[in-house]
Amino acid sequence: MAFAIIKTGGRQYRVAEGDTIDVDLLQGEPGKQLVIADVLMHADDDKVTHGAPIESARVTAEVVEHRKDKKVVAYKFKRRKGYHRTVGHRRKLTRLKIQSISIGTEKSAVAKKEQR
Numbered sequence: 001m002a003f004a005i006i007k008t009g010g011r012q013y014r015v016a017e018g019d020t021i022d023v024d025l026l027q028g029e030p031g032k033q034l035v036i037a038d039v040l041m042h043a044d045d046d047k048v049t050h051g052a053p054i055e056s057a058r059v060t061a062e063v064v065e066h067r068k069d070k071k072v073v074a075y076k077f078k079r080r081k082g083y084h085r086t087v088g089h090r091r092k093l094t095r096l097k098i099q100s101i102s103i104g105t106e107k108s109a110v111a112k113k114e115q116r
Contacts, residue, residue, distance in 0.1 A: 002044040004101045006036050006059050015059060015098045025092040028063045034096065035060055042103050049103060056104025061096040069093050 003016040009024030028034055039057035041050040049057070073088040 002042070002101060004039050004043075004057070004059055005041040007038040007040055007053070008036055012040065015101070017098055017101060019098045020064065020095060021098070022067075022069070022093045022095050024094070025066065026063070026094045026096075028094075030063050030065050032063050033060060033099070034063060039101075039103075042101065054103070058102050058104075060099045060102070062099055064095040064097050067093050067095060 001016060003014055005012055005014050007013075008026070011024070013021055013023065015021060026034065036059040037057075038053045039051075039059055040053055041048070042054060042057055043049075051057075069091040071088055071090050073086060076085040076087070077083065
Protein backbone atom coordinates (compact mmCIF):
# COMPACT_ATOMS: atom_id res chain seq x y z
CA MET A 1 0.00 0.00 0.00
CA ALA A 2 1.38 3.38 -0.99
CA PHE A 3 1.67 6.18 1.51
CA ALA A 4 3.30 9.60 1.73
CA ILE A 5 4.52 11.94 4.43
CA ILE A 6 3.36 15.50 3.88
CA LYS A 7 4.11 18.74 5.68
CA THR A 8 1.47 21.38 6.34
CA GLY A 9 1.12 23.91 9.13
CA GLY A 10 4.56 23.08 10.53
CA ARG A 11 3.58 19.46 11.21
CA GLN A 12 4.12 16.23 9.33
CA TYR A 13 1.39 13.70 8.55
CA ARG A 14 1.48 10.14 7.17
CA VAL A 15 -1.30 9.82 4.57
CA ALA A 16 -2.62 7.21 2.17
CA GLU A 17 -5.38 7.43 -0.42
CA GLY A 18 -8.79 7.51 1.25
CA ASP A 19 -7.48 8.73 4.63
CA THR A 20 -9.19 11.56 6.53
CA ILE A 21 -6.92 13.82 8.58
CA ASP A 22 -7.28 16.98 10.67
CA VAL A 23 -4.70 19.70 9.96
CA ASP A 24 -4.30 23.31 11.09
CA LEU A 25 -6.76 25.72 9.48
CA LEU A 26 -6.34 26.05 5.69
CA GLN A 27 -8.06 28.38 3.23
CA GLY A 28 -10.79 26.87 1.07
CA GLU A 29 -14.48 26.11 1.30
CA PRO A 30 -15.78 22.59 1.98
CA GLY A 31 -15.97 20.57 -1.21
CA LYS A 32 -12.97 22.29 -2.84
CA GLN A 33 -9.78 20.48 -3.92
CA LEU A 34 -6.39 21.35 -2.40
CA VAL A 35 -3.00 20.36 -3.80
CA ILE A 36 -0.23 19.87 -1.24
CA ALA A 37 3.25 20.10 -2.78
CA ASP A 38 5.32 19.54 0.38
CA VAL A 39 5.71 15.77 0.06
CA LEU A 40 8.72 14.70 2.12
CA MET A 41 8.58 10.95 1.45
CA HIS A 42 6.69 8.46 -0.71
CA ALA A 43 6.72 4.70 -0.21
CA ASP A 44 5.13 2.12 -2.49
CA ASP A 45 5.94 -1.43 -1.37
CA ASP A 46 9.73 -1.66 -1.90
CA LYS A 47 10.21 1.69 -3.67
CA VAL A 48 10.96 4.57 -1.32
CA THR A 49 11.48 8.13 -2.55
CA HIS A 50 12.45 10.94 -0.23
CA GLY A 51 13.49 14.56 -0.53
CA ALA A 52 13.02 17.88 1.13
CA PRO A 53 10.47 18.13 -0.53
CA ILE A 54 10.20 15.77 -3.52
CA GLU A 55 10.17 18.01 -6.61
CA SER A 56 7.35 16.51 -8.69
CA ALA A 57 5.21 14.89 -5.99
CA ARG A 58 1.70 16.14 -5.24
CA VAL A 59 -1.05 15.08 -2.84
CA THR A 60 -4.60 16.03 -3.80
CA ALA A 61 -7.12 16.39 -0.96
CA GLU A 62 -10.72 17.53 -0.62
CA VAL A 63 -11.76 19.92 2.16
CA VAL A 64 -14.49 18.14 4.13
CA GLU A 65 -15.15 20.71 6.87
CA HIS A 66 -13.70 23.37 9.16
CA ARG A 67 -14.05 22.65 12.86
CA LYS A 68 -12.62 23.26 16.31
CA ASP A 69 -10.61 20.75 18.32
CA LYS A 70 -11.36 19.78 21.92
CA LYS A 71 -10.68 22.44 24.53
CA VAL A 72 -7.20 22.44 26.07
CA VAL A 73 -7.15 23.84 29.62
CA ALA A 74 -4.03 24.91 31.51
CA TYR A 75 -4.27 25.79 35.17
CA LYS A 76 -1.56 27.97 36.71
CA PHE A 77 -1.16 27.86 40.49
CA LYS A 78 1.34 29.06 43.09
CA ARG A 79 0.86 27.66 46.53
CA ARG A 80 0.38 29.91 49.55
CA LYS A 81 0.26 33.03 47.35
CA GLY A 82 -3.41 33.14 46.43
CA TYR A 83 -2.49 33.01 42.73
CA HIS A 84 -4.36 30.85 40.25
CA ARG A 85 -5.30 31.33 36.61
CA THR A 86 -7.20 29.16 34.19
CA VAL A 87 -6.27 29.61 30.54
CA GLY A 88 -7.20 27.54 27.52
CA HIS A 89 -7.88 27.46 23.83
CA ARG A 90 -9.45 25.44 21.01
CA ARG A 91 -7.39 24.83 17.87
CA LYS A 92 -9.10 25.59 14.56
CA LEU A 93 -8.82 22.61 12.22
CA THR A 94 -9.55 21.66 8.63
CA ARG A 95 -10.60 18.07 7.92
CA LEU A 96 -9.12 16.75 4.67
CA LYS A 97 -9.94 13.59 2.72
CA ILE A 98 -6.95 12.41 0.67
CA GLN A 99 -7.98 11.81 -2.95
CA SER A 100 -4.71 10.86 -4.66
CA ILE A 101 -0.95 10.73 -4.29
CA SER A 102 1.03 11.34 -7.46
CA ILE A 103 4.76 11.06 -8.00
CA GLY A 104 6.05 12.60 -11.23
CA THR A 105 8.14 10.49 -13.57
CA GLU A 106 10.74 13.22 -13.91
CA LYS A 107 14.25 11.75 -13.88
CA SER A 108 17.07 13.17 -11.82
CA ALA A 109 20.01 15.00 -13.44
CA VAL A 110 22.36 12.06 -12.72
CA ALA A 111 20.03 9.59 -14.42
CA LYS A 112 19.74 11.86 -17.47
CA LYS A 113 23.57 12.06 -17.82
CA GLU A 114 23.91 8.28 -17.56
CA GLN A 115 21.26 7.81 -20.22
CA ARG A 116 23.18 9.91 -22.80
